Amino acid sequence: MRPSTSTSEAGAPLLSGLTAGPDVDALVDDRALLRAMLDVEAALTGAVADCGLAPTSAAAAVAAACADPSRLDLGDLAAGTLRAGNPVVPLMRALEAAVEPAARAWVHPGATSQDVLDTALVLLVARASRPLVGAARAAGVATARLADAHRDTVCVGRTLGQQASPTVFGLTAAGWLGQLDTALARWLLVADRLPAQLGGAVGTRAFYGTDGEAVAARFAQRLGLSAGPPWHTDRQPVLDIAAGLGALVAACGKVATDVLLLAQTEVGEVAEASGGGSSAMPHKQNPVASVLVVAAARRSPALVGSLFGSAVHEQQRATGAWHAEWEPLLDLVRLAVGTCRRTADLLEGLEVFGDRMAAHLDDGGGVLMAEAVAARLTPALGRGDAHAKVAQLVADIGAGDFAAALRKDQTVLDALGENGIEAALDPRGWLGSAPALIDAALARHDELAAR
Missing domain, CATH: 1.10.275.10 (Fumarase/aspartase (N-terminal domain))
Structure with missing residues (x-):
């Protein structure tokens, strides 16, 4: 054949x-x-x-x-x-x-040749900007919807890969939204001033006289x-494009990374609308969209770095640095448009499992609320002693019941009482500014959408 x-x-x-x-x-x-x-x-x-x-x-x-x-x-x-x-x-x-x-x-x-090719490449960026902005806006709309819908969905906040303190999934989505919107706003500034290139042989435009x-x-x-x-040897316009596109891909990469972690079998708090199968394991539905967005986010810095690394052009015309820009620039445009589209699709179909999030709040018998307990003990014990007291209780119980240990400890009982312990162990009482932060992110998003 x-x-x-x-x-x-x-x-x-x-x-x-x-x-x-x-x-x-x-x-x-x-x-x-x-x-x-x-x-x-x-x-x-x-x-x-x-x-x-x-x-x-x-x-x-x-x-x-x-x-x-x-x-x-x-x-x-x-x-x-x-x-x-x-x-x-x-x-x-x-x-x-x-x-x-x-x-x-x-x-x-x-x-000169550089005038035509530089301008043509910028023209391609300008033409690609419309679908790029459309995809980034679609991702933002989907994320804003998640932030609003889950402002009261309490879940585990994780730092350094470990359970930390409670938060709400709406704030996680608001964090994604903030990054997407910031990157989009930056890109809109870049796209609004994409420059033509016309300088002639050495940048004097001598052919046209005055x-x-x-x-x-x-x-x-x-x-x-x-x-x-x-801008023959002033490559700031190219660097603006590179940074703007790279920031959009990075913002998408943050979303996909969190989805991958939350979709792990042992966590199961979110899932992609449709996953990919495995060639070896019949039971698997892999989070393919997130994997591919993360792959793009891994590739993007090399392209951005290549453009920044080629930005020093000698005298009036460069020997090689200019030529090194062409392919990475087009690759980055393609990567950014494709990644924003895939991220929008991912977010529009994301499934959120509030029951799984609620179940994980009880892991360790309430140990997730250790920060809240220490804060409530501070007026009676002082900050250092309160922190040490809670840390010792956590160490003593191992995988035991934190709430039960608090109620058995006379020092804690004297300082907080039963009602105080109950309040300290309520995740909804330790959300701080989460509602205001969600509202602020949504307000900024609405402002950007109006541009």
Whole structure:
């Protein structure tokens, strides 16, 4: 049987779908990049014509040549890219061949390859931002719903992997919501000022004479991007993108990590709506969505780090650092969109088992309330002695009944009395500001949703 040759990399589609999906891949694939570069070339000649530096007929001819990417052969462009070191040079040659002689002088006017490729990559980021923001907002809506619905669902709070003190699941969800919303707000700031790049050979815009600022402004306007000075060796815009995308993936990773821990068999406080099976164990329903989000969160820092590590560019144009950005940037965009979508799906279908949460509150016969007991003993014993007293009781009983030990201890009984012990052992009496914190997170979410 002859193997399939429908993809350039055998087996790649089997894995790529785990990160995102065909529609997300299409946002940043070679065809999308070609489309973006053509849009940039058309906008560039159009901007030069807008400023009276090129014939409008030439701008129309270049725009027509850029209108249909299918006229260009990706294989030929790829071969030219290997020779030139970037895809803009072979694209420029192809466009020159596609227009009449009178318009050829106005293909790629006054720009350098970096202007076109940097702007095209930013354009891809801008185009991917809409589904990215949509997915992040969907994740936030689902999380806000969980926070509100479970504001009274008391559960065990865990620190350093151990039971600590009581909390409510609504506050856990509010914590997720805060991270998602903070990351989204940061990304919206980045997306709102994504810049076009236009500097010419060494960043002076010399080709346009004294009209460089006007040409750059029209160029950016045509593409829906921000205008500003050239950033050939000032890679802060790339770092903003990297940090913004990485923060979104990290926020999703926090959600998925908590879900994985709470969904463990021995805990069983939450479950994904549908899990994946095991090739060996018939009984397993693995939390696949959470696993894949955590996998993305593990991959993201390397991509962010690669972009930060490539940010020092020498003099007016870099030798290699610029080239090192292209693939990690597109990989990070794809990862971020796919991860936010998967997190939204995970949260929308998350099952929460309040009865299991309530059962775990009684583990250790009330030992979860040790902090509350020590706090109530402090006025009578002093903070240090109260803490030591409770710690000794916990050590003495081992896996025994903490509540019974308190009632048998005369010092505790004298200080608190039966009613005081009862109150100290009530998890609902030790929730502090949890309701206010949930309300604050929901209010911030509503404010962000209105933007």
